[in-house]
Amino acid sequence: MGVVVKISGLVKSYKELTAVNELDLEINEGEVFGLLGPNGSGKSTTINCLLSLLDFDKGEIEIFGKKMSPTAYDIKKDIGIIMQDVAVFDELTVYENIDYFCGLYVTDKAQRKKLVDEAVKFSGLEDFVKFRPKKLSGGLLRRLNIACGIAHKPKLIILDEPTVAVDPQSRNKILEGITELNKQGATVIYTSHYMEEVEQICSRIAIIDKGKKIAEGTKEQLKKMVKNTETISILACEAKQEHLEQIRQLPHVLEAELEDKKLVIHYSGGKHNLIRVLDVLQKADVDFGRVYSELPTLNDVFLELTGTALRDQEG
């Protein structure tokens, strides 16, 4: 697998704020690479530097093995970008918008028509081709934004938070579409602060915070970085402090708490943890209700690495 994007020692500052600090990234062909971080962590700045929209203070950026620059048109023709903000003409119809942006990359009219038709079908906008963007719902508008970015069948697709303010149905459709594009051969860079999305579609993930890469790897590799491997929550109204003490004595228990009639137990590995804790409650004749067992999330990874939950920093 060849390296499609190589970023070395990237530094970008806005006066005294260092937005990106000595960032190194390598993205391989065929990957769906996730750039995960809270708002203001430097994800979009990294993407804008990568696309040569932004000046940067230090570093090297190569795409397809060539140095990226604003006039590297041979590189740009193989890149598709879906920005965080919807970037379409309000006065053009859905079809005309896709046709216009595709035309910036593809000059042959017949080929372009075929590509535009495919993009319309791919994004599920067949029934809306004559609509103007203002008449589309938020989800459809996002789909149009994506269709405009991918119509020319780029080899590298960069999506910068494409699901912000999108309803769950459209979000799923978008995520399925990205997976489909990857299956068709495109390398994808996906930035988001929604860890569930990144976890769902990305084959490799870099977590960045305050402009620095704090972890990189597959989701499995990242989750191995945290001590907490499982969290069990049990609704137990009659549970008392003495029961909590018994649970703390069980193997692999990192921490056990009683929070508002709910037992929350964190584990560091081990098997059959749930059976053991239920056994303790049964023997103590404590009734229990809902039981949850959660594996670690990327939020746990972020929490462990930064001391702050990813969710706490959003918005």
Add this chain to the structure above:
Amino acid sequence: MFLHNFKFELLSGLRVKEMIIWLILFPIALGTCFKVAFSSVYENTMVFEPIKVAVVTEEKTLDSEMFKETISQVKNEKDKLFKVKLCDRKKALKLLDDEEISAVIFAGNDISMTTASSGMSVTVAKAFLDQYIHSRDIIINAMKSGDTQAYESVMKAVSDDTQSVVKKQMTHGNTDMYIQYFYNLLAMVAMYGSLSGLHIAIGSQANLSALGARKNISPTPKLIQITASLCATFVMEAVCIVIAVTYTRFVLRIDYGDRLGLVYLAAVIGGCLGVSLGFMVGSIGKMSLGAKSAMCSAVSLGLCFFSGLMDGGMKAKVELAAPWFNRINPAALISDSIYCLNVYEDLSRFWEKIVSMVVITVILTLLGFVMTRRRRYASV
């Protein structure tokens, strides 16, 4: 690539509602208001009516016959100066009392005039009478001298004098002051083109719009994109201003003279000037679209104000206080060019204005290109 960009920029531009409102509907409405407001004023104050006078011949003398002949000649000219009524003293004075005439002229050995009031018509009648008496006295004196050569010289001089006060066609067309408002209306349409020009700058800058960012990332060079956008906007502006000229000329029947083709040319070049002004303003700094739109509207209206859109005498005041400003004010140049076309037989002043407009358009466009040329931004 150029044609692709041109086509879609044109298509999207022609569908912008604000453009239709401000560049087509608003000028039509304002022009109609001007027409309604000024046509009554114009008819009441500006249309020359022949001066009604009564001539009373109290005794038939050489003088009285000469006078009647002269005044009848004046009466028979194409632009009637006097509407003469020959009657007796009693009837003439009655007409004067009834304000049906402006003056009574008594023609005999002496010529005198009686009026009931003052005013422009009385002043004109008195001036005519003074001129007549003066000329008559010179001729009589020359005749009395018996010097044939002197008499002929006097007759020639009087004749020349007469020539010097006969109306000479120095101007070409419609010079009434109210048409200035229509020239300025066209200038306003041209200046509003700046809003379209503004959108080119905003839409091509990655740090000003998401659309600009997306365009910057594409493999189509920025120069091609901006040039295509500018050309498309020039065409749109030309369409709007042609509609404005056509509406005012053929619907409101505003007399732009007999060189309408050149009026269209001046208006279209003015429109391009407006677009380039907006393009240049839009390229300055990183202000929001709203702030830049407000700035552009304010600049456009300000230039139109100094050109005389709101006060017909403003341009003359500027000419006295800061004549250089009238030479560079795009709105003044546009209205002046059409004025020159309509008023002066000679086209040199018109072409002078056209050249000024083209030069300013080129300078503003180049400045816009220089300011939008950068390809990487400090922040987006």
